[in-house]
Amino acid sequence: MKGIVLDEQYNGEDFTKHPFKATEYDNCTFIDCNFATVHVSNSVFMECSFENCNFTNAKFGGTTLNDVTFNTCKLLGADFSVLNDFMLKLLFENCSLDLANFSGLKCPNTLFEECSLVETDFTDADISNTVFKDCNLTNAIFSNTNLEKADFRTAMHYTIDPTKNRMKGAQFSRTEVHGLLNNFGIKLD
Structure with a gap:
């Protein structure tokens, strides 16, 4: 470089028509x-x-x-x-980050605001202290993910298994809490 x-x-x-300079x-x-x-x-x-x-x-x-x-x-x-x-x-x-891959990445303190993260992979990532403000997390993958102190209070459509992720201090809204229970077969009314 x-x-x-x-x-x-x-x-x-x-940059698809002329070279990008690294x-x-x-x-x-x-x-x-x-x-x-x-x-x-x-x-x-x-x-x-x-x-x-x-x-x-x-x-x-x-x-x-x-x-x-x-x-x-x-x-x-x-x-x-x-x-x-x-x-x-x-x-x-x-931003539209559908199908993006953050697996294994250490990126704490990231801010996602009004983003689409459909089917985005966060496997083995450190996204502690990250904020998902008004984000769509439909089918996003959280497995062995560090979610400590992450803020999901205004995020939507997530499914997260608390037994397979580090979640101490993470914040969630009552209206979307079912996303933490889906893997247990629990139904809320």
């Missing part, structure tokens, strides 16, 4: 850019924001994301499990 790109703004770039990006903004199926592997993004970008099936192998915000982005099938988790800090707002 050579060079550092500082304080740049990219508008409407289609380098370090500091305080850069990407607006309406297409990264679908693109290898952003081994890149470093520090204090960057992505707005209305498409990362469907993008490749993140060894990529560092530190203080990175994704706003209204499409991240369908994105494999975050291969990120460099050193200094990893993420914020997702209004």
Whole structure:
């Protein structure tokens, strides 16, 4: 990796049509850019924001994301499990993360706000202190996941087995508590 790109703004770039440069990006903004199926592997993004970008099936192998915000982005099938988790800090707002993979990733203190996380895999992940604000977690996979102090109070449609996850201090709403009981065959009226 050579060079550092500082304080740049990219508008409407289609990286599926011209090569993406794997380098370090500091305080850069990407607006309406297409990264679908693109290898952003081994890149470093520090204090960057992505707005209305498409990362469907993008490749993140060894990529560092530190203080990175994704706003209204499409991240369908994105494999975050291969990120460099050193200094990893993420914020997702209004994003579609259906079928994304966070398995085995250490990403505590992440914020998911108004995101769709349908069938997203959090197996073996550390998402302690994470907030799922107004998120759809239909068929999301939580197995051997560290959910300690995670906030699910406004999340919807989750199914989590308390016997297969670390959940001390996690917060849930009464209206969605059935998502903790589904695996036990318990019915609430």
